[in-house]
Amino acid sequence: MNRKWVVVAAAAGAFIMGTVSVTLSVAQEKKKESKLHRIMEKVNRNNSVIQKGTRNAVFYKKAERDIAKSAKEMVKLAKEAKPLGKDSLEKAKVANPQKVWDDYSDAFIKSAEELEQLLSKVGAPYDKVKPAFGAVKKSCADCHKDFRVEDEF
Ligand code: HEC
Known part of the structure; x- marks a missing residue:
């Protein structure tokens, strides 16, 4: 794979991981109510x-x-x-x-x-x-x- 695309893919992956973990912590917060x-x-x-x-x-x-x-x-x-x-x-x-x-x-x-x-x-x-x-x-x-x-x- 082209080097540039590796960087893009890695950034996208990090972004998705970040979104997932934010979503999870919101869900946990809700459950605590x-x-x-x-x-x-x-x-x-x-x-x-x-x-x-x-x-x-x-x-x-x-x-x-x-x-x-x-x-x-x-x-x-x-x-x-x-x-x-x-x-x-x-x-x-x-x-x-x-x-x-x-x-x-x-x-x-x-x-x-x-x-x-x-x-x-x-x-x-x-x-x-x-x-x-x-x-x-x-x-x-x-x-x-x-x-x-x-x-x-
Ligand atoms: C027997 C006790 C009791 C009665 C009666 C009662 N409440 Fe509450 N209420 C509480 C307690 C305790 C909390 C805090 C609970 C919590 O946030 O975990 C609370 C929290 C709330 C909240 C905050 C929820 C939030 O989103 O933070 C609202 C709004 C509320 N009551 C409205 C009402 C209204 C309107 C009535 C009457 C129609 C009422 N309550 C009657 C005990 C009562």
Whole structure:
């Protein structure tokens, strides 16, 4: 093979190897993210749908079915999150963190279920949905205050 092409091939090989190793380390980084973290990201997406859809009565009217879907999803995710607190317990500065975690989780599940229930019938009144969602958001903030210590939200 021509010398010039050997150099080109070697450079291309090095480039590919570099790309592969970057890709691998990104994949490893992803894997390190906790299961709870991934659930929280989904929780957050549904939370945004409800947040936007309940901004005012006009938005709400158009978004009601999407909000209902997200509320239902939120109940599922809240239940999935409850047994995943283990990694967060040692970071919390509360006495009996397991019990506190379970209480916050139950408050989250219960408030999400109430919202879901309210929205199970088409035409749920905005002035009931809005405070019901307020209770859900409070449950997020309460738990984050004690257990999501490393970064503010
Ligand atoms: C029972 C406790 C608890 C409840 C309730 C809770 N969270 Fe979290 N949340 C956590 C913990 C702990 C973390 C940090 C987990 C991690 O990053 O490993 C977290 C992380 C997050 C993150 C960060 C994810 C990221 O990409 O960094 C978002 C966003 C979030 N929660 C949104 C919400 C919203 C919205 C609600 C309510 C609808 C909620 N959470 C309810 C405990 C809770």
